[in-house]
Every structure is written in C-alpha cells, then in structure tokens.
Amino acid sequence: MVKVITYGTFDLFHEGHYRLLQRAKELGDYLIVGVTTEAYDKTRGKLNVVDSLVTRIENIRKTGFADEIIIEESQGQKVNDIRKFHIDIFAIGSDWVGAFDYLKDYCEVVYLERTKNISSTMLRAQNSPIQRIGIIGTGRIAARFIPEARLVSGVSTQGVYNPHTESAERFAERWEINAYASLEEFYGAVDAVYIASPHETHYGYIRDALAHGKHVLCEKPMVLQKGQAEELFSYAKEKGLILFEGIKTAYCPGFHKLLGIACSGTIGSIRNVEACFTKLENVANRELTDRVYGGSFTELGSYVMLPIFKIFGKEFSEIRFDTIHDEKGLDIFTRACFRFPTGIATATCGLGVKSEGRLLVAGTKGYVVAEAPWWKTSYFEVHYEDAGRVEKYSEIFLGDGLRYEISDFLSMINGNSSSEFKLTRGESVAMAEIMERFLEEER
Numbered sequence: 001m002v003k004v005i006t007y008g009t010f011d012l013f014h015e016g017h018y019r020l021l022q023r024a025k026e027l028g029d030y031l032i033v034g035v036t037t038e039a040y041d042k043t044r045g046k047l048n049v050v051d052s053l054v055t056r057i058e059n060i061r062k063t064g065f066a067d068e069i070i071i072e073e074s075q076g077q078k079v080n081d082i083r084k085f086h087i088d089i090f091a092i093g094s095d096w097v098g099a100f101d102y103l104k105d106y107c108e109v110v111y112l113e114r115t116k117n118i119s120s121t122m123l124r125a126q127n128s129p130i131q132r133i134g135i136i137g138t139g140r141i142a143a144r145f146i147p148e149a150r151l152v153s154g155v156s157t158q159g160v161y162n163p164h165t166e167s168a169e170r171f172a173e174r175w176e177i178n179a180y181a182s183l184e185e186f187y188g189a190v191d192a193v194y195i196a197s198p199h200e201t202h203y204g205y206i207r208d209a210l211a212h213g214k215h216v217l218c219e220k221p222m223v224l225q226k227g228q229a230e231e232l233f234s235y236a237k238e239k240g241l242i243l244f245e246g247i248k249t250a251y252c253p254g255f256h257k258l259l260g261i262a263c264s265g266t267i268g269s270i271r272n273v274e275a276c277f278t279k280l281e282n283v284a285n286r287e288l289t290d291r292v293y294g295g296s297f298t299e300l301g302s303y304v305m306l307p308i309f310k311i312f313g314k315e316f317s318e319i320r321f322d323t324i325h326d327e328k329g330l331d332i333f334t335r336a337c338f339r340f341p342t343g344i345a346t347a348t349c350g351l352g353v354k355s356e357g358r359l360l361v362a363g364t365k366g367y368v369v370a371e372a373p374w375w376k377t378s379y380f381e382v383h384y385e386d387a388g389r390v391e392k393y394s395e396i397f398l399g400d401g402l403r404y405e406i407s408d409f410l411s412m413i414n415g416n417s418s419s420e421f422k423l424t425r426g427e428s429v430a431m432a433e434i435m436e437r438f439l440e441e442e443r
C-alpha cells in the first residue's frame, strides 16, 4: 500500500484545495491530511485564519479523499509523522517548491501544480474588504503600531491625525502614510481608528469616532471612569460598531496558555495573584510630568490588573492603594491590593522605582511563575511542593506583539466574535472603575 501525506491550513475551503487533495490521493492508496492548529498558524505568522479547526477538518472530510485526518501542531512534526505513519510520498502545492526537499531523506517528495487564481488569502480579501485604519496620536506606541499592522493581512494604515499638525506631518512622512489636518477629513478616509493619544483624551476621541461610524481600537487605559466605559460600550453597540481596548497582553498566545494552565486545576485552587511591572521612565516624559493623568498606575495599571481580573473575576470586596510620590507629587510606584471571595491579589507598577517584574499565580497545589517581561508572555514555569518537579512552557511572541490584538480587532470587525472573551467589556469597565477610584484617592 502506498501511503501519501499532505499538510495545509485549508481555510475557506476552495477549488485549489479540492484539486490538491484529489491529486494527492491519486498518487497512492491511502491519504493522510495534516491540518494546522490555530496556535501553530499563529506561530507561523498566519494571523487571519477565518474557519475554526473543526470546520477546516470537516471540509476536508467531506471531499472523501482523506483516509485519515491528523492535526499539525508544531514545526518539526512532519518528519516524525512520516516515520510514524510509514509514509511513501509527501505531497504539497507548487508554491512550496524546494521548501520540503529536506524530507527526501525520509520519503519521496512531490510538488503538485498549484491551481491558478484562487487562494484563501484572495477569498478572505473578497469576503472582508481591507479595513483602512487611521491613527490618532503620534507617540512611541503609535510608531510601534504601524510595522505590526503591516503584518496583519486585511488592514492597511491609512493615515494619522494629531491636533499638532507638524507632529502629524513628521510622523506621516516617516511612515509613508497620509497626515490629516482636520478630524472630518481624517474620518472621511478611514474605516477604523486606533487611538494612541494621551489617556484623558481617549473618551472624547472614542465618542467622536463612534459618532462618525468608525470601529475603535483604543490604547489602555481606554477611559478613566467607569461611567464613561459603560456609556461608550453601549453607544458602540447601538451603532453596531466594535470598541476594543488594546491591552496587548490579553491577546498574546503565551498569556492565554498561562491562564489556561493556571486555571486548569493543576496548581489546585488559586488563592493569590501577584503581578508587577516596572519601567524606569525618563523624568522629562509626559508620564512623569503630567500631574493630573501621569504616573505609574494610569500608565501600567492595566497590565497588572489584567491577570487578576482574568483569574478572580471582577467582584472584589476590598481594594487598597499604596503609592510613593516624587517631590512633584507624581505617582512613581503604586501597589493596589485586592481581596476577592476566593483569594487576594496585588497589582504593582512603577515608573520611578525598579522592582522584579513578575507574575505569580499561587494555588493550593503549586504555583505558576512568569518573569519579566511576562506582559509579553513567552515563557513560564509551574512549580509544586516537590521542588524537583518543574514544568516549563514556552510560546511564541513575535515583534512588539501588537499584531495579535490588531488581528483579533480585525476578526471582530469581520463578525467573528470568538476572541471577545480575551478581554471582555465587563473587564474593561472594571478596570476603568479602578482607575477612577485611584485618581479620586490621588486627588
């Protein structure tokens, strides 16, 4: 019996896929099809797959060509599969010519002519037109957004707005995008808006963008008052628009894995979460000069609250802030202590005090620990009472990591709400409430 194997994502199943499977099957007697998992596709930089793994498998099954369907979870799996299943022929489309020659040591490698004028990428573009994103603000984070957005297919960065026209023009020139002198003109040219302006301006810009019918991705902290967050979410809903808070950690694959493992029972019941993020900031920067909205907690509080709310929920019974101020009265280090029905948590952040930035999740049977920069989660460990037993996990985190949130924002715009759970509206509202309480105490 001649055994053939082929692999692919098979998103939005099309004629090219059908013809490939048909010919692969004809090469032998038994065809195995490997279908990539969502997590593996993410590590390969394929961030925009539309169909779930189950749908993609079902579509392959329906062709009747596959005798067996397996999932492909990681790089390097192919060689093992070929040995394990005693494969005679590895077949793949001609877009991969040469890429799999290394498998010739294990079996015959056949590149099948690719069907012309059809691909999942083409279908995704047809089904969901490109979203033109406009940026409000020209700071450091806005500059990080552009190269990341370029890696997500389905979006293009159209232009930038900043009330300081000169800054907008300089930024536009650097990134080869348009600068808009008026907001009306700006909204007229875009489908969605990324807001990266100073915190206190977010509310006004979000409202305005929604009023102009634009989807909004807003940098954290989205707003600084609970009432504002609630109002904006209900306004977005009423207008049929997406309003999305950009806390990048919430969307990165490693953080998900960490939450999944921490909450799986392996460390027992979780009783304590400690999250710390410090970043020594230049004293001349806005974060350490703005007496009203500057300081550590408004800048970094969203990151350290995130794992706490994800693990314990939003219903805390007590909260207490301890802050160290500099001579100008600015918050250079803050620790927020929470009490929840099932545990306690601390969210610590600093712009003027350096500490060990780590995320620690402690349970009745063990703990999960991720060292700095855990907010770009790529590695964590699980420890138990038996000090010799340590489980190590790693996950990809590419570039600045904004690509993950941009890709989830895009899929929500395109009607796929499967990533909504990563940062719920309720969690964003709860964080705005904490910001409000903190700022009230500071005053």
Ligand code: CTP
Residues within 6 Å of the ligand: 007, 008, 009, 010, 011, 016, 017, 020, 091, 092, 093, 094, 095, 096, 112, 113, 114, 115, 116, 117, 118, 119, 120, 121, 122
């Ligand atoms: N394939 C093909 N003809 C096409 C498209 C794909 O023969 N027009 C083949 C690929 O070469 C591969 C298999 O189908 O062997 C699965 O490819 P996949 O990457 O899932 O499909 P694409 O349409 O190429 O997807 P994308 O546009 O996301 O790269």
